[in-house]
Amino acid sequence: MCLFSGVVALFLIQHLGRKADKSLKQLRINFTRASHMIQAILLILPISLILSFLFVFIILTDGTRPEKAIIPLFVVAGLCFFYLHRYNKQDNTGTARVSGVLITTETNPELWKLIREIVQKLGLNAMPNHIVLCIGNGFRVSNKAVRLYPDRIVLTGNTLYLDSTYINYLTLAELSSIIAQRLSHIASNDLNVSANFNRQIDKLTETANFLYQNYLSYSLFENYLFYPPYLLAKYFYCSFNKAIHWWYRSTETMADLNVLKVTHKEQFALALSKMHLLQTRINQALENYYYKTHINFLPLDYVTHYVEHSETPSLSKLLKKSPSVYARHPTLAQRLSYIKYGELNRLSGLLINISPTTLLKDLFSKELNILQSDYQNDIQETAETKLNYLKHISSQHQETITLKQGGIIRSFLRSLLAGLFILITYACITTDKAHDSEWLIGVIILSMISAFCLFRCYKMYKSIGSALLTMKPRGLILPCFDKAIPWKQIDSFEITGQMYKKLTLYLNPAFKPGEFKPCYAKIKYNKRNNHIQITAYEIRGKLKLPDCESLISDYIRVAHARIELQLFMQNKK
Numbered sequence: 001m002c003l004f005s006g007v008v009a010l011f012l013i014q015h016l017g018r019k020a021d022k023s024l025k026q027l028r029i030n031f032t033r034a035s036h037m038i039q040a041i042l043l044i045l046p047i048s049l050i051l052s053f054l055f056v057f058i059i060l061t062d063g064t065r066p067e068k069a070i071i072p073l074f075v076v077a078g079l080c081f082f083y084l085h086r087y088n089k090q091d092n093t094g095t096a097r098v099s100g101v102l103i104t105t106e107t108n109p110e111l112w113k114l115i116r117e118i119v120q121k122l123g124l125n126a127m128p129n130h131i132v133l134c135i136g137n138g139f140r141v142s143n144k145a146v147r148l149y150p151d152r153i154v155l156t157g158n159t160l161y162l163d164s165t166y167i168n169y170l171t172l173a174e175l176s177s178i179i180a181q182r183l184s185h186i187a188s189n190d191l192n193v194s195a196n197f198n199r200q201i202d203k204l205t206e207t208a209n210f211l212y213q214n215y216l217s218y219s220l221f222e223n224y225l226f227y228p229p230y231l232l233a234k235y236f237y238c239s240f241n242k243a244i245h246w247w248y249r250s251t252e253t254m255a256d257l258n259v260l261k262v263t264h265k266e267q268f269a270l271a272l273s274k275m276h277l278l279q280t281r282i283n284q285a286l287e288n289y290y291y292k293t294h295i296n297f298l299p300l301d302y303v304t305h306y307v308e309h310s311e312t313p314s315l316s317k318l319l320k321k322s323p324s325v326y327a328r329h330p331t332l333a334q335r336l337s338y339i340k341y342g343e344l345n346r347l348s349g350l351l352i353n354i355s356p357t358t359l360l361k362d363l364f365s366k367e368l369n370i371l372q373s374d375y376q377n378d379i380q381e382t383a384e385t386k387l388n389y390l391k392h393i394s395s396q397h398q399e400t401i402t403l404k405q406g407g408i409i410r411s412f413l414r415s416l417l418a419g420l421f422i423l424i425t426y427a428c429i430t431t432d433k434a435h436d437s438e439w440l441i442g443v444i445i446l447s448m449i450s451a452f453c454l455f456r457c458y459k460m461y462k463s464i465g466s467a468l469l470t471m472k473p474r475g476l477i478l479p480c481f482d483k484a485i486p487w488k489q490i491d492s493f494e495i496t497g498q499m500y501k502k503l504t505l506y507l508n509p510a511f512k513p514g515e516f517k518p519c520y521a522k523i524k525y526n527k528r529n530n531h532i533q534i535t536a537y538e539i540r541g542k543l544k545l546p547d548c549e550s551l552i553s554d555y556i557r558v559a560h561a562r563i564e565l566q567l568f569m570q571n572k573k
Contacts, residue, residue, distance in 0.1 A: 013037060020243035027243050028193075034240070035200050095145045095154060099378045100134030100161070101367045102148055111363060114172075115160075118180050121262045124187035129157030133367050135299050135375045136286050138163050138275075141182045143191040150374050158186050164371060165282045165303050166275055168360045173263050174271035175359060180262040184255035197244055241326060248328040253338050260339060269341045273351055276318050276332045281307045290379060291567045298372045299379075304356055315348050383568070390565040393558055402470040403545065405521065406538030411460040418453035425450050463520035468536060469503075471548070471555060476505075478532070479519040485511075485532075487559035493552060501545040505532040 016030040105112045111131065119127050128141065132148065132155070145156045160182060167175060185191060259268045285306035289299055297305065319333045330338070341347075361368065425446040433439060470477040475484035489511040494504050507513065507530040516525045522535035536545040 017240040017243060020240055027240075027247055030243075031197070031200070031240060095147045097149060098132065098134065098146045098161075099149045099375060100132040101371045101374065102151070102153060102155070103131040103133055103364075103367060107366060108364070114176065115179065115183075118176055118262055119183060122180060122183065122187070122258055123261065124184065124258070126183040126187035128160040128183065128186065130155045130159040132159060132161050133164055133364060133371055134161055135164055135371065136282075137161065138279075139166065139178050139182050141185050141191065143195070149378060158191070164300060164360060164364065164368070165286070166278065167364070168300060168304065168356050169274055169278060169354055170271060170359060171267070171357055172359055172363075173267040174274070177259050177263045177268040177271050178275075180259045181255045181268075184258040185251065188251065188254060190251045190255075194248075245326050245328050249330050252330055252335070256335055256338050265339045265341045266343070266347075268339060269336055269347055270350060272332060272335055273315060273318075273347060274354055277313055277315065277351065277354060278307065280313065281310050284310075290383060291564075299375050300360075300368075300372060307354075312354065315344075315351055319344065387565070387568050390561045390568070394562045394565055400470065400472045401548070401551065403468045403536070403548070404540045405463050405466055405468050405536075406540040407460050407464045408538075410537060411457060411464065414453060414457045414460055418450060418457050421446060421450040421453055459520070465540065466520045468521050468539070469534060471551065473555070473558075476552075476555075478523060478534070479521050480516055480523045480525065481514050482517075483514050485513055487555045488563055490556055493556075495546055495549055501536045503534040503536070503545055503548075505534075506530075507532065 013034045016034045020027045020030040103111060115128070115131070138161075140161050141158060142161070143158050145154060146159065147154050160179070162179075166178075170178070256268070259265075282303055285303040286299075288306065289295070289297075289302050295302065319331075319336075321331045321333065323331050323334055336342075336344075336347075364371075425443065428439070428443050428446060431439075467477075467479055469479075472484065475486040476490070477484045485505070485507070489508045490505055491508055492506045496502050496504065509530050511530065513525075513532075516527075522537065524533045524535075526532070539545060
């Protein structure tokens with residue numbers, strides 16, 4: 001029942017996901033159906049397990065003790081309540097932390113007047129409840145509750161975030177076009193739809209992790225029994241991935257078209273192009289400023305200085321970027337095409353030199369000094385906190401752990417197989433049958449098979465007790481490489497497999513582990529993709545390969561923490 005319902009639901013969910021990119025209404029309908037389907041399958045799983053035990057009990061007792069069936073029924077009811085409560089519980093993750101300056105009608109009436117004019121031209125119900133001027137993270141609108149630092153004010157409702165690093169390079173018309181684009185998302189209810197998608201996906205991700213951690217790591221029987229619901233929860237987002245990203249791109253397209261009610265399309269094209277051209281450099285400047293917290297520059301002055309002395313990317317290269325069906329945002333070329341702006345040569349000429357404007361100082365003169373001072377203090381406090389945290393974790397995990405190979409059982413089975421073929425070969429040699437050419441070919445084949453089985457027995461015998469891998473603070477030591485693989489060179493890893501566990505290491509593409517040499521461990525090295533796969537057939541000792549997952553994660557985390565710690569120390573010197 002579990003397997004059948006799981007497989008059927010899996011195909012239905014994949015079908016709903018493929019058909020969900022027709023319209024927003026179809027996406028909502030299919031998404032809701034698939035969500036309810038998963039709730040049903042998560043209830044069917046424990047109920048069918050308990051009922052199966054109940055039926056077995058009734059059969060074994062010949063139905064003479066029906067009162068004992070009440071307990072399993074209560075268990076079924078409890079599991080139903082537990083799953084429904086777990087799936088439908090409210091999100092209590094709390095408020096996010098945001099650093100910025102709150103702009104009110106009293107502190108900046110000119111900006112609020114501009115916002116009202118934009119909303120009036122849009123002809124939409126898109127007035128924000130709050131406006132926050134911040135440094136970094138771009139222009140955005142959000143309806144999530146946030147705690148604004150350093151004043152620790154909790155903001156609820158629709159909040160418009162204005163990024164001062166980009167405003168420094170925009171004109172008033174360009175800023176108005178970006179604000180109009182962001183406010184259009186409020187009017188079209190995009191924020192609530194997006195929050196609903198994220199909430200459902202987060203719950204299903206949590207359910208997948210719950211099933212994996214509690215059920216999928218015990219035995220082979222339970223692996224196959226609990227795999228359908230785990231597969232459903234894991235591939236739910238994959239099925240709707242394309243449709244959800246299509247919806248995100250369509251909302252951006254509709255918002256872009258609304259901007260043309262407020263300003264000329266050339267002003268909007270300039271604003272979009274500037275943001276795409278400046279994004280990488282501004283993000284890098286803010287990252288540098290985070291590590292160089294001792295410098296005397298104010299944040300916006302440092303960003304301006306960095307952008308001025310860094311290379312400007314080519315607009316033509318950005319316009320050639322290939323679109324993807326799994327991208328949340330359209331490419332710059334697509335957005336310019338949607339607003340029907342085709343004067344690309346003129347646009348390139350206007351963007352030869354992107355220099356700061358006076359808009360930031362003119363429109364935000366009162367907030368600017370407070371914003372930079374608060375950001376500087378906040379970034380120093382955050383950096384010091386992280387610095388202490390990095391110092392703490394960099395001193396952890398100094399132990400050395402070696403996983404040694406077993407193989408006694410497999411060696412015994414191979415010995416039995418080799419002995420069987422040796423006996424068959426001996427019987428053929430001592431038989432009274434005529435020693436003709438067929439007899440000779442048979443003896444040769446059996447002798448070769450026996451020799452092959454004996455060789456495998458010898459190879460298995462040599463591998464017993466040898467090191468499969470050794471984990472040290474400086475890196476991972478494998479018997480097939482002369483040098484250790486530093487933890488910082490491992491981008492990611494995964495442990496898979498049902499009967500035999502396999503550890504796959506995804507190395508940094510630029511890292512070369514050295515010459516691969518044969519060893520007694522089952523290790524494969526994909527030189528092209530720079531992947532290493534280690535198969536653990538039998539491990540000697542209580543510590544198994546899946547038990548090392550958290551330890552490997554900690555070693556990688558510690559290695560990256562030491563790199564960040566070095567950045568802090570170098571910049572402070």
